[in-house]
Amino acid sequence: RISSLALVCCSLPLGKYTTEELYVRFRFGKADIEYLxxxxxxxxQHRTQRSHSLSVEDQILIALRFYACGTFYQVVGHYMGVVKSAVCDVVRDVSIALASLVNEFVSFSKDNQIAQAKCSFFLLGNMPNTIGAIDCTHEFINRKGRHSINVQLVCDADLIITNCVVKLHGAYPLLPCLMTPFLTANTPAQARFNSAHCRARCAIERLNGVLKRRFACLNYLRAEPQKACNITLACIVLHNIATKRNVPLRADNDAPEPLGDPNQPPAFCQNKQTRRATRDAIVRHYF
Incomplete structure (x- = not known):
């Protein structure tokens, strides 16, 4: 008797796919999938023991297919040769497993890495003493068709995610440790600062674009909120693994996001007089 979790067809060996097919279908190559x-x-492993049919490899391929295409569970199941309920359970289990590793794969630069992080950002846009770019992106479509989860991400110049908050709204005031652009650039030095800020900030804009191109499920995620958070965290962990392992993206999926006008900073920049000293000092010394 076949369990409701059982495969409809035989197992899904990696050997049946070419390297290019693996990247297109699952966003990872053979060695990367074996690593996962x-x-x-x-x-x-406990899941395999329950159903006697879904190997760990099967589960990961099914979940990766969902993350890569983001279509309905039934469509993923038909493509992968499993029943819809199996896809639902596999995506849940694999997402929870990956989300539990977020502190292992997502962290700020260590003390011995900070100098290199600053150097990389300076080479990117002449922005001094920078170790991360921060922004938010919306995930999860609720039953009213609205974006409900605001995902805050911080990345380095190499698009490695160094911090994430998958539950809170983002508000970015000017702080000694958080530089925002000038709402109006009144001097050439301030204009140069805004331009450098924009070039450095393009890292986080590119990250959001690459993340959603690599894992299309994030473009239109329909799941209950906790599951949506776990899926998002899973994709964040997978992105860092892919980036550190130099997993390629197809050329048509790697276009950077528009940079915007450096003289038109985001409207949320609300600066107070007492918090401007650090930014003004940076402008005086570097721009």
Whole structure:
């Protein structure tokens, strides 16, 4: 008797796909998928013992297919040769397993890495003493068709995610440790600061674009909020793994986001007089 979780067809061996097919279908190559299988085996092995049919490799391929295309579970199941309920359970289990690793794969630069992080941002846009760019992106479509989860991300110049908050709204005032652009650039130096700020900030804009191109499920995520948060965290962990392992993106999926006008900073920049000293000092010394 076949369980409701059982595969409709035989297992899904990696050998049946070419390298290019693996990247297109799952966003990862053979060695990368094997790495994920070994990484998640301790957390997913129990599922194999229950159903006697879904190997850890099967589960990861099914979940990766969902993350890559973001279509309905039934469509993913038909493509992968499993029943809809299996896809639902696999996406849940794999997402929870990956989300549990977020502190292992997402962290700010360590002390011995800070100098390199600052150097990379300076080479990117002449912005001094910068170790991260911050922004928010909306995930999860609720039953009224509205974006309900505001995901805050911080990344370095190499598009590695160094911090994430998948539950809160983002508000970015000017702080000694958080530089915002001038609402109006009144001097050439301030204009140069805004231009450098824009070039450095393009890292986080590119990250959001790359993240949603690599994992199309994030473009229109329909799931209950907690599951949506776990899926988002799973994709964040997978993105960092892919970036650190130099997993390629198809050329048509790697276009950067528009940079915007450096003289028109975001409307949310609300600066107070007492918080301007650090920014003014940066302008005096570097611009």
């Amino acid at each position: 299988v070994n990484l998640l085996r301790p957390k997913l």
